[in-house]
Amino acid sequence: xxxxxxxxxPVASIxxxxxxxxxxxxxxxxxxxxxxxxxxxxxxxLSFDIYEPILEKWFEAWRVKAKEKGAIIKxxxxxxDVLLHESSYIACVFSPKRRVALEFIDEFVEDFKASAPIWxxxxxxxxxxxxxxxxxxIKGSGILGVTH
Amino acid sequence: xxxxxxxxxxxxxxxxxxxxNLKELAxxxxxxxxxxxxxxxxxxxxxxxxxxxxxxxLKDGDKVSMLxxxxxx
Numbered sequence: 001x002x003x004x005x006x007x008x009x010p011v012a013s014i015x016x017x018x019x020x021x022x023x024x025x026x027x028x029x030x031x032x033x034x035x036x037x038x039x040x041x042x043x044x045x046l047s048f049d050i051y052e053p054i055l056e057k058w059f060e061a062w063r064v065k066a067k068e069k070g071a072i073i074k075x076x077x078x079x080x081d082v083l084l085h086e087s088s089y090i091a092c093v094f095s096p097k098r099r100v101a102l103e104f105i106d107e108f109v110e111d112f113k114a115s116a117p118i119w120x121x122x123x124x125x126x127x128x129x130x131x132x133x134x135x136x137x138i139k140g141s142g143i144l145g146v147t148h
Numbered sequence: 149x150x151x152x153x154x155x156x157x158x159x160x161x162x163x164x165x166x167x168x169n170l171k172e173l174a175x176x177x178x179x180x181x182x183x184x185x186x187x188x189x190x191x192x193x194x195x196x197x198x199x200x201x202x203x204x205x206l207k208d209g210d211k212v213s214m215l216x217x218x219x220x221x
Binding site for chain 2: 147
């Protein structure tokens with residue numbers, strides 16, 4: 001389950017919804033990761049662009065990987081501006097036993113940071129400044145720069 | 149006609165090009181000064197699937213997307 005929101009995420013209601021959806025599914029472990037915007041470097045918040053067609057394919061591949069381990073994943077992310085101390089990202093894993101969920105949330109969130117087609121901007125004095133120094137080139141990048 | 153879209157922070161309008169493979173696109177973009185900073189660090193998708201080789205034929209109606217470095221979360 002992948003859901004995108006305009007602005008900051010309603011954390012409590014998302015977690016409650018996910019918990020209620022699976023409360024009788026017989027999963028022994030529910031491990032959420034909640035990312036929030038820290039007050040640092042003088043920013044007023046962050047802003048995000050998302051390319052949904054590829055994000056959905058990326059998420060579907062992870063959904064299948066989770067299913068192979070008897071687990072399920074859910075994810076929510078913000079579009080547009082998210083202010084300090086709000087949340088822009090929640091991911092979670094449900095699995096029969098804790099070890100799978102603990103390991104899977106780590107792999108899933110790391111690949112999310114490296115591969116999901118989402119672009120981050122610092123909000124500084126009302127302007128969006130692309131956070132290039134904190135961004136990662138997707139695996140296989142640069143082919144159009146090769147001269148031949 | 150091939151539509152080429154530039155995603156996220158790449159401030160460039162989409163192009164409509166008569167090309168038949170990604171090598172031709174590479175040649176065109178390498179001659180476009182505003183693209184210089186993006187060619188080395190962007191990934192390429194054809195019809196929303198990432199590709200890892202320039203040896204990719206294109207057919208009429210295909211969509212090519214350029215994806216600069218990402219940072220979700």
